Amino acid sequence: MKIDVLTIFPEFFGQVFDFGIIRRAKLAGIVEINVHDIREYATDKHKMVDDRPFGGGDGMVLKPEPIFAAIENLTGTCDRDAYPAGTRVVLLSPQGKPFKQAMAKEFADDATHIVMICGRYEGVDERVNDLLVTDEVSIGDYVLSGGEPAAIVIADSIVRLLPNALGSDTSAANDSFSGGLLDCPHYTRPADFRGYTVPEVLLNGNHAEIEKWRFEKALEKTRQNRIDLLTGENGEM
Numbered sequence: 504m505k506i507d508v509l510t511i512f513p514e515f516f517g518q519v520f521d522f523g524i525i526r527r528a529k530l531a532g533i534v535e536i537n538v539h540d541i542r543e544y545a546t547d548k549h550k551m552v553d554d555r556p557f558g559g560g561d562g563m564v565l566k567p568e569p570i571f572a573a574i575e576n577l578t579g580t581c582d583r584d585a586y587p588a589g590t591r592v593v594l595l596s597p598q599g600k601p602f603k604q605a606m607a608k609e610f611a612d613d614a615t616h617i618v619m620i621c622g623r624y625e626g627v628d629e630r631v632n633d634l635l636v637t638d639e640v641s642i643g644d645y646v647l648s649g650g651e652p653a654a655i656v657i658a659d660s661i662v663r664l665l666p667n668a669l670g671s672d673t674s675a676a677n678d679s680f681s682g683g684l685l686d687c688p689h690y691t692r693p694a695d696f697r698g699y700t701v702p703e704v705l706l707n708g709n710h711a712e713i714e715k716w717r718f719e720k721a722l723e724k725t726r727q728n729r730i731d732l733l734t735g736e737n738g739e740m
């Protein structure tokens with residue numbers, strides 16, 4: 504998979520993709536991630552990437568021209584219907600569809616090239632959304648100062664679902680949301696930490712009992728923290 508991120512603050516990303524699972528996936532050739540400065544696609548002499556909103560009001564809006572040029576360079580076209588198969592152009596936006604594990608899985612399974620556009624200020628000229636974007640995505644019901652943290656969240660959650668990204672000793676199958684529940688609690692050594700002990704069932708080596716305990720705890724945690732996952736409210740089930 505190839506992931507391209509468009510931003511006016513490329514330095515923001517620093518080494519964020521150089522650790523753990525993403526780093527390993529990059530080294531193994533499972534994913535390639537590139538961060539691009541939108542400003543490099545601006546053609547005027549001041550390299551302008553934003554301008555005042557038509558109709559007045561606060562703040563600035565990211566201009567369409569550099570973003571169109573960047574998308575054309577990265578996908579070969581500005582015609583959304585002519586993108587190569589497997590291409591998704593994602594606009595990070597609080598107005599977008601909620602990003603969930605199911606969406607991460609769908610991207611991991613179906614996409615081969617994801618381009619993420621990070622907005623700033625009041626957002627991005629709507630013509631980008633209307634003409635270039637295949638998926639307008641929000642990472643939650645709150646407003647960030649820019650799309651960069653959202654791009655990191657989305658890239659991370661997709662890469663860990665790519666085949667072989669997690670390595671043979673780990674699996675995403677028991678992670679929260681994958682089976683409709685939150686994950687169960689986990690413990691490691693020491694079995695007794697300042698008098699707080701690990702549940703006995705985890706120490707007895709009886710795998711059937713351990714599985715039963717894990718399921719019950721996952722259910723309990725889901726009931727406590729995310730009842731909506733069980734009741735189907737918010738279209739979760």
Ligand SMILES: C[S@@+](CC[C@H](N)C(=O)[O-])C[C@H]1O[C@@H](n2cnc3c(N)ncnc32)[C@H](O)[C@@H]1O
Nearest residue numbers: 595596597622623626641642646647649650653
């Ligand atoms: C300050 S926000 C713009 C908010 C916009 N005026 C609104 O109220 O919908 C600037 C940029 O941050 C990003 N952003 C903010 N909140 C986000 C969220 N919940 N999910 C994804 N991106 C977000 C978007 O790229 C957005 O264009």
